[in-house]
Amino acid sequence: xxxxxxxxxxxxxxxxxLGYLSDFGNTAVWDPAVRQATxxxxxxxxxxxxxxxxxxLLGISTEMxxxxxxxxxxxxVFHGRNEGxxxxxxxxxxxxxxxxxxxxxxxxxxxxxxKLATPVIKMEFEKLGTAGAxxxxxxxxxxxxxxxxxxxxxxxxxxxxxxxxxQEAQA
Numbered sequence: 001x002x003x004x005x006x007x008x009x010x011x012x013x014x015x016x017x018l019g020y021l022s023d024f025g026n027t028a029v030w031d032p033a034v035r036q037a038t039x040x041x042x043x044x045x046x047x048x049x050x051x052x053x054x055x056x057l058l059g060i061s062t063e064m065x066x067x068x069x070x071x072x073x074x075x076x077v078f079h080g081r082n083e084g085x086x087x088x089x090x091x092x093x094x095x096x097x098x099x100x101x102x103x104x105x106x107x108x109x110x111x112x113x114x115k116l117a118t119p120v121i122k123m124e125f126e127k128l129g130t131a132g133a134x135x136x137x138x139x140x141x142x143x144x145x146x147x148x149x150x151x152x153x154x155x156x157x158x159x160x161x162x163x164x165x166x167q168e169a170q171a
Contacts, residue, residue, distance in 0.1 A: 002122045005105040006133040011144035014074070014100040018093045020143060021102070022076055024051040024066050030135035033057050033128050040065065047071055053080070058124055084114040099144055104129075104136070 010017065020026055022045050028037040033055045040050035049068045054061065063082060066089070070077035074094055080087035088107045093100050108125065110118055 002108040002110070002118060002125055003105070004108075004122075004125045004129040005103065006129050007101060007103045008133045008137045008140075009096060009099075009101050010137050010140035011099040012140040013143070013145070014093050014095050016143040017100050017102060017140050018074065018076070018091075020140065021091050021093065022068070022071065024049075024053070024068065024078055024089075026139070027053065030132060030139045031055075031128070032131045032135065035061075037066075057128075058120070084112060085110050099140075102136070102140065104133070 012020075025037045025039055027034045034053055035056055036054040037051050040052050041048075043049070045068065047068055047070060051066045052063065053066055054063050056062075062084070064080040064085070064087065065082070066078045066080040066087075068076065069079050074092055076089075076091040078089040078091075080089065086109045090103075090105045090107075092103045095101075106125065106129070108121070110121065
């Protein structure tokens with residue numbers, strides 16, 4: 001099993017950070033491997049909400065369906081699954097000056113022949129974890145009172161403060 005965990009500090013209010021992180025579609029904004037994450041159902045974001053995520057890792061495109069399985073004060077748990085892997089993303093948010101501290105933990109279990117690639121994928125996940133933590137901090141800081149997110153222009157139905165990365169940046 002591959003386990004990658006990062007803890008970051010940001011200036012966003014804990015409630016705003018948790019709200020942002022509860023929409024798994026926002027991973028397309030800050031996770032460098034995610035190319036697209038779209039909601040699979042409608043209604044409020046609550047346990048049972050799903051997202052279809054398309055990723056590119058080590059030059060290989062893959063897709064996974066994630067389900068929000070747990071929402072408790074300060075904690076979210078998402079389960080993802082496809083033919084080759086099962087993933088559990090656990091997010092915890094706690095108050096910390098000047099805003100909050102976020103811990104993001106990924107547990108990835110590869111299945112079948114994909115297990116043979118575990119050491120290589122672990123190294124790549126470590127790199128992506130560090131890059132993702134930096135980008136997530138930037139995205140969450142835009143939620144802080146007085147942040148410059150008001151200067152960004154995006155459709156009213158976009159649930160996150162940053163537009164998705166351009167196709168050039170994703171290549």
